[in-house]
Amino acid sequence: MRAITIPSFGPASVLTPASVETPTPGPGQVAIDVGFAGVNFAEVLYRRGLVDVPLPFVPGIEVAGRVRALGAGVTGPPVGTPVAALTVVDSGGYAGVAVTDARLVAPLGDVPPRTAAAVPSNSTTAFLALDLVARLRPGESVLVHAAAGGLGSQLGQVARLLGAGRVVGTVGSAAKIDAARAFGYPEVVLRDAVTGSFDVVVDMVGGPARRLDLLAPLGRLVVLGNASDALDVAVSANRLWLSSTAVLGFNLAAVSAHRPAEVGAALRRAVRAVAAGELRVDVEALPFDAAAEAHRRIEAGTTTGKLVLDLTPVRR
DSSP: EEEEEEEESSSGOOOOEEEOOOOOOOOOEEEEEEEEEEHHHHHHHHHHSOOOOOSSBBEEEEEEEEEEETTOOOSSTTTTEEEEEEEEETTTSSSSSEEEEEEOOOOOOOHHHHHHHTSSTTTHHHHHHIIIISSOOTTEEEEEESTTTTHHHHEEEEEHTTTSSOOOEEEEEGGGHHHHHTTTOOOEEEEEEESSSSEEEEEESSSGGGGGGGGEEEEEEEEEOOTTTTOOOOHHHHHHHHHHHHEOOOOHHHHHHOOOHHHHHHHHHHHHHHHSSSSSOOEEEGGGHHHHHHEEEHHHHHOSSSEEEEOOOOOO
């Protein structure tokens, strides 16, 4: 089958189309004929060598397509069913066929596969980070950094679905303010200018954005990434004690491996929300061979919404 591989760590140019062996599902797994593959900052980290993966490596943490085969012990979804899936535990989504735990698969219903490929990582993470990790309560205030990006675009919407009161988004430049507002943020401010006190702050940027002074008493800072590639930020346990605040982390791959049933339930919840029109997902599809271009755009911070790779011409 065709795949995009990482033969060596380095810049986006190392991504290489290749022919690799087609995987088959093991016990408890599902094989999927991939139509679209989401592109994420996580895959940039794999490519840079910041995550320990064996080379050559096929990246890709989320896909949409049709069920190709079921492994032993799996009773559904039936072969041929359109599905979205998280391939985040072992990766492999930038390929004609991907295999994953059957618990990390969601039937699409009326959601188009092109849109669905953008749901498993970001929309699922938004539900888990706010509900399971932050334990957001109705009426609480939420601040989301990088509000115009793929994940940020979902977090504000999910916060409102979960009953948040005030929801504020930050962006890195004025050029992204309108994009963040289009995703439903009633308030959008430049990241360097944000002030105030919030019950929940969600940060995937890192560096100077990782501010404890924005937390109200009993506030929670939820760390979802370090897109700025900044040095780690030290947190004083005494400061957390004296301010009655908390810092929490969430990594989708780690939780998917440890609690796949719970992650799968959140994925199916996200797909239902998109189908019902409760979540807006903006998707731009690029040709399968344009994976390097997609990575460059993500690294440059110029994207809004979500990029996906279109494998449908490859499958014809």
